Amino acid sequence: FGLSCFSGLSGLSPPSAPAFHRESGLGKSTLINSLFLTDLYSPEYPGPSHRIKKTVQVEQSKVLIKEGGVQLLLTIVDTPGFGDAVDNSNCWQPVIDHIDSKFEDYLNAESRVNRRQMPDSRVHCCLYFIAPSGHGLKPLDIEFMKRLHEKVNIIPLIAKADTLTPEECQQFKKQIMREIQEHKIKIYEFPETDDEEESKLVKKIKDRLPLAVVGSNTIIEVNGKRVRGRQYPWGVAEVENGEHCDFTILRNMLIRTHMQDLKDVTNNVHYENYRSRKLAAVTYNGVDNNKNKGQLTK
Amino acid sequence: FGLSCFSGLSGLSPPSAPAFHRESGLGKSTLINSLFLTDLYSPEYPGPSHRIKKTVQVEQSKVLIKEGGVQLLLTIVDTPGFGDAVDNSNCWQPVIDHIDSKFEDYLNAESRVNRRQMPDSRVHCCLYFIAPSGHGLKPLDIEFMKRLHEKVNIIPLIAKADTLTPEECQQFKKQIMREIQEHKIKIYEFPETDDEEESKLVKKIKDRLPLAVVGSNTIIEVNGKRVRGRQYPWGVAEVENGEHCDFTILRNMLIRTHMQDLKDVTNNVHYENYRSRKLAAVTYNGVDNNKNKGQLTK
Numbered sequence: 001f002g003l004s005c006f007s008g009l010s011g012l013s014p015p016s017a018p019a020f021h022r023e024s025g026l027g028k029s030t031l032i033n034s035l036f037l038t039d040l041y042s043p044e045y046p047g048p049s050h051r052i053k054k055t056v057q058v059e060q061s062k063v064l065i066k067e068g069g070v071q072l073l074l075t076i077v078d079t080p081g082f083g084d085a086v087d088n089s090n091c092w093q094p095v096i097d098h099i100d101s102k103f104e105d106y107l108n109a110e111s112r113v114n115r116r117q118m119p120d121s122r123v124h125c126c127l128y129f130i131a132p133s134g135h136g137l138k139p140l141d142i143e144f145m146k147r148l149h150e151k152v153n154i155i156p157l158i159a160k161a162d163t164l165t166p167e168e169c170q171q172f173k174k175q176i177m178r179e180i181q182e183h184k185i186k187i188y189e190f191p192e193t194d195d196e197e198e199s200k201l202v203k204k205i206k207d208r209l210p211l212a213v214v215g216s217n218t219i220i221e222v223n224g225k226r227v228r229g230r231q232y233p234w235g236v237a238e239v240e241n242g243e244h245c246d247f248t249i250l251r252n253m254l255i256r257t258h259m260q261d262l263k264d265v266t267n268n269v270h271y272e273n274y275r276s277r278k279l280a281a282v283t284y285n286g287v288d289n290n291k292n293k294g295q296l297t298k
Numbered sequence: 299f300g301l302s303c304f305s306g307l308s309g310l311s312p313p314s315a316p317a318f319h320r321e322s323g324l325g326k327s328t329l330i331n332s333l334f335l336t337d338l339y340s341p342e343y344p345g346p347s348h349r350i351k352k353t354v355q356v357e358q359s360k361v362l363i364k365e366g367g368v369q370l371l372l373t374i375v376d377t378p379g380f381g382d383a384v385d386n387s388n389c390w391q392p393v394i395d396h397i398d399s400k401f402e403d404y405l406n407a408e409s410r411v412n413r414r415q416m417p418d419s420r421v422h423c424c425l426y427f428i429a430p431s432g433h434g435l436k437p438l439d440i441e442f443m444k445r446l447h448e449k450v451n452i453i454p455l456i457a458k459a460d461t462l463t464p465e466e467c468q469q470f471k472k473q474i475m476r477e478i479q480e481h482k483i484k485i486y487e488f489p490e491t492d493d494e495e496e497s498k499l500v501k502k503i504k505d506r507l508p509l510a511v512v513g514s515n516t517i518i519e520v521n522g523k524r525v526r527g528r529q530y531p532w533g534v535a536e537v538e539n540g541e542h543c544d545f546t547i548l549r550n551m552l553i554r555t556h557m558q559d560l561k562d563v564t565n566n567v568h569y570e571n572y573r574s575r576k577l578a579a580v581t582y583n584g585v586d587n588n589k590n591k592g593q594l595t596k
Contacts, residue, residue: 131429233542237531
């Protein structure tokens with residue numbers, strides 16, 4: 001895994017980095033812009049929460065980013081308004097449908113005679129934004145992650161982490177990890193490795209989960225250095241300062257060190273699960289038992 | 299109105315200052331502690347969101363505060379978990395029931411022969427915490443305020459305002475006020491006055507609505523001064539610094555300048571509305587039409 005494999009993708013790979021989130025106003029659009037140094041969302045093309053209101057929809061956009069001289073086509077899936085409604089029952093359904101439909105596309109492509117041109121638009125990673133409440137997960141967070149964790153690699157993030165003091169953030173992280181374990185939520189598992197340096201890196205990331213992030217595309221001058229950050233009356237919260245948040249860790253992990261593993265796990269675990277469920281469903285006389293459940297069970 | 303009337307309450311008045319809020323983690327308990335310089339919530343007796351989970355309940359606590367040598371008994375009503383559930387339909391009902399039940403108590407006391415000892419436990423003010431999303435009101439915010447605005451004085455607050463840069467805060471305030479008008483939500487109206495100084499003060503408060511607040515009970519030393527604030531790696535957000543947030547304005551308004559008016563409006567408008575609805579409902583032959591609606595309408 002890692003950077004070498006990533007460079008080996010020879011210019012164009014389409015990993016999906018969907019950002020599903022808990023609710024509007026967690027700074028998701030800003031973070032996506034910061035992560036990929038793009039202007040996916042701008043005043044001319046504002047983030048979903050500024051465009052569409054009150055419905056959960058799945059939106060796709062594509063970004064071409066350059067990393068170490070290699071071009072990379074990223075598909076970003078977004079769910080404006082998720083969790084904003086008064087009744088949020090089943091608000092995860094559009095997301096599940098989206099993930100399944102991408103698996104379906106891939107399965108169909110795999111079954112074709114000519115398999116040379118197989119576009120992989122499967123969802124490789126789900127950034128789940130947790131509101132920086134300081135009070136642990138909400139029922140909707142738990143419900144959402146449990147619905148999704150068998151289908152996609154979930155990486156939990158603490159949104160707008162510049163709301164939390166370092167002590168609060170530390171405690172909040174611990175509590176979230178405790179709750180994730182208690183509720184048997186399976187988040188993306190960073191792979192074990194024999195390489196000592198890689199192993200250290202993985203430990204460092206794991207210790208910091210969920211990653212606390214701050215997004216900003218405003219350039220501010222701090223002590224003569226130009227940094228991306230948020231200018232408060234009491235100081236500047238710097239996006240890429242490791243003492244201020246885990247943004248850099250997330251960025252490196254996503255587009256450098258762990259991109260290949262995210263793709264591998266998607267292919268070998270999540271996609272295989274999908275495929276075997278799907279195939280199991282069409283065994284009996286070619287009839288799709290899934291669709292006719294209840295009518296056909298003897 | 300104002301300080302004089304307040305002092306005139308001779309030591310013990312029980313205005314209720316309930317803090318209903320949008321969801322857990324908006325710093326409500328901390329703000330209440332900061333406002334009244336109490337330890338209503340402490341590690342030994344944590345805020346509601348740490349004690350009870352996942353249900354909307356109405357909790358009451360009483361605080362004795364001293365202000366300008368005068369003792370004041372405040373009742374604080376809290377609604378842990380409001381808006382946290384997956385389905386939040388009707389989550390305002392416990393709050394409405396609480397307000398109505400206090401009106402009912404007062405009405406009963408008024409109807410008694412001996413009216414000397416009339417405890418006033420009516421709810422005089424509702425601090426509504428809006429999440430600092432930067433994206434305006436959510437459907438639940440609008441719904442909640444519309445259900446409540448005929449029953450209680452609503453003062454909208456932006457919770458945890460240290461998440462917003464001054465520019466974001468300014469824009470967010472404008473947008474919220476625009477949405478409040480669009481949806482015809484009636485928030486507490488600060489009274490007009492002929493006194494020039496008071497008039498200036500009222501204008502200043504009105505221009506800053508919704509009030510952006512930051513709560514903290516941590517004392518931090520900043521440039522040799524000891525202040526209440528939140529210590530971030532990039533600086534200290536000071537609770538009582540007018541350039542950092544509107545905390546001081548809220549505090550003064552609540553327990554000094556506008557307490558009496560909040561009580562007056564409660565008595566003359568909200569309570570009278572309640573009373574006349576109640577009396578109208580029992581006109582027909584002493585039968586409570588409200589309770590038997592649908593069976594008794596001719």
